[in-house]
Amino acid sequence: MTTEFDLGALLAERGAERYELHARHLNPQLPRMLHTIGFDKVYERAEGAHFFDADGNDYLDMLAGFGVMGLGRHHPVVRKALHDVLDLDLADLTRFDCQPLPGLLAERLLTHSPHLDRVFFGNSGTEAVETALKFARYATGKPRVLYCDHAFHGLTTGSLSVNGEDGFRDGFAPLLPDTAVPLGDLDALARELRKGDVAALIVEPIQGKGVHEAPPGYLRAAQELLHKHKALLIADEVQTGLGRTGDFYAYQHEDGVEPDLVCVAKALSGGYVPVGATLGKEWIFKKVYSSMDRVLVHSASFGSNAQAMACGLAVLSVMENEQIVAGVRRTGELLKSRLTALIDTYELLADVRGRGLMIGIEFGKPSSLKLRGRWTMLQAARKGLFAQMVVVPLLQKHRILTQVSGDHLEVIKLIPPLVVDEADVDRFVDAFTAVMDDAHSGGGLMWDFGKTLIKQAVANR
Known part of the structure; x- marks a missing residue:
């Protein structure tokens, strides 16, 4: 006799336990890290370059599963x-x-x-x-x-x-x-x-x-x-x-x-x-x-x-x-040029580099006294905290998933699905601009979150 296996029913019954299951049976530091930076989201489905939560909110994916989802999800x-x-x-x-x-x-x-x-x-x-x-x-x-x-x-x-x-x-x-x-x-x-x-x-x-x-x-x-x-x-x-x-x-x-x-x-x-x-x-x-x-x-x-x-x-x-490579060239040039144009506006923005849809956004020491003091404080706690401070509000406030490019690096790496379009570029640049405005205002939620990251970095030493 064949016993039926209903995957949908299993997920409906146990899916809400996802973070608890990982904490108990897999890498315990992953859920801990996600909770700390507020990345402990619950995504219900995905299509192309977007995720959707249970309320139907869409999230723009600028990470592509570390580059795995070249054509987006579920082509x-x-x-x-x-x-x-x-x-x-x-x-x-x-x-x-x-x-x-x-x-x-x-x-x-x-x-x-x-x-x-x-x-x-x-x-x-x-x-x-x-x-x-x-x-x-x-x-x-x-x-x-x-x-x-x-x-x-x-x-x-x-x-x-x-x-x-x-x-x-x-x-x-x-x-x-x-x-x-x-x-x-x-x-x-x-x-x-x-x-x-x-x-x-x-x-x-x-x-x-x-x-x-x-x-x-x-x-x-x-x-x-x-x-x-x-x-x-x-x-x-x-x-x-x-x-x-x-x-x-x-x-x-x-x-x-x-x-x-x-x-x-x-x-x-x-x-x-x-x-x-x-x-x-x-x-x-x-x-x-x-x-x-x-x-x-x-x-x-x-x-x-x-x-x-x-x-x-x-x-x-x-x-x-679908002429994907030609599309990458066009979209990548648009994204890079629009981000590069922001360098003269924001003193914390040091460089934009890369090719196609592999772009690095680097942050550096600001010139103004007020921001320089805060930057120095972050660097003393742990290099790379400012980039993390940018990544978090991009997700929390703008529903855009990005990543810091490496340990102790003040660089965000963008490697979105190759099918992102001009509307996605507009959405990212608008959100990034808003986050930079907040960072340069000297106050706001971004620097408050920075204090949380500093405490976490000091505790882990």
Whole structure:
């Protein structure tokens, strides 16, 4: 006898316990943090670039699930593809056959990077990076991988070894024998390469932490240096790829850059199914998979599953048919230009940078005596508190979800779904302007909340 499972009934019965369940059974610091900053909202549903609460209020999503929801939530084409693949009752993951969907998705992906030849499918951006690290070390026969200061490439042990933020690395040593170099510093790169043991440099064309872009010409010059020393260039496009920066891949903004390995994930499945992909050159894959004995030398239990592959094919179809990349270029330029125009108005606003719909808003020390004293007080408690003070009223007063770009950074990062439109840009800029007006008035709820953050920061020391 089949026992029915009613997911809707379960959520109706227990959904109100969501924060209590997390506090009891999952990471206890998450609900605590959300309660502290007032982010403990209850979202009932989502569509496109918007969430809705039980009262029907809409919230603008400028976070896209850390970049996963590239096409927004529940895009009808991707949703239909997922339903279709489930209804087909495919003989998926037999492991001893060759299903068509992985080959079809690899074929479509490779059309966007014609200098690359083969794809390995895993389940996340971290897995894509782990694959690239393994392949680079095996293909070159060298042990060391270089990475850039402040880089973020994942949190498993291998990817953590090339993570440039000490806060993530602390307490997890020993890691792989890898070395950081400053982003854009070709002399530092050359010094490390001359030691003869470097397999690769892994780099984000635009770093997610702080939204820092590689300087013009750096990737091309780094590639030439690496190849001169028989080392590889790995482009981590987990966050910057699939149209995020106004080109299909961010490395394509610079002529002549052809990475040996490219890591893709996040938005590839439209947010429905975990997926990751490592694209690479023929000779690298043939060296790793050099014989039938090595056919499973690198594999993933859920890699190439039918649901992820179907969603990936649907996402690429939507990107082409709806001209998503061109839309990102237009909307991103509009958003960035309107925010940049505010720099001369607000002394706390230091910089606006990025490409496409990956934008960093940086705050800095004000010039006026009244604001400078308050800024100094915040910095003494913990760097990054002012950015958090901006993020909170954007959600509480204006129903816009954003994030601070990294620990101890006075930077807000905007990575909205790629389908945001001009009305969404207007809404964000109007709200951000209102928050800046409040901050520069020297009073108001923003600075009151700052006192709460200071107490929290001091208590956690």
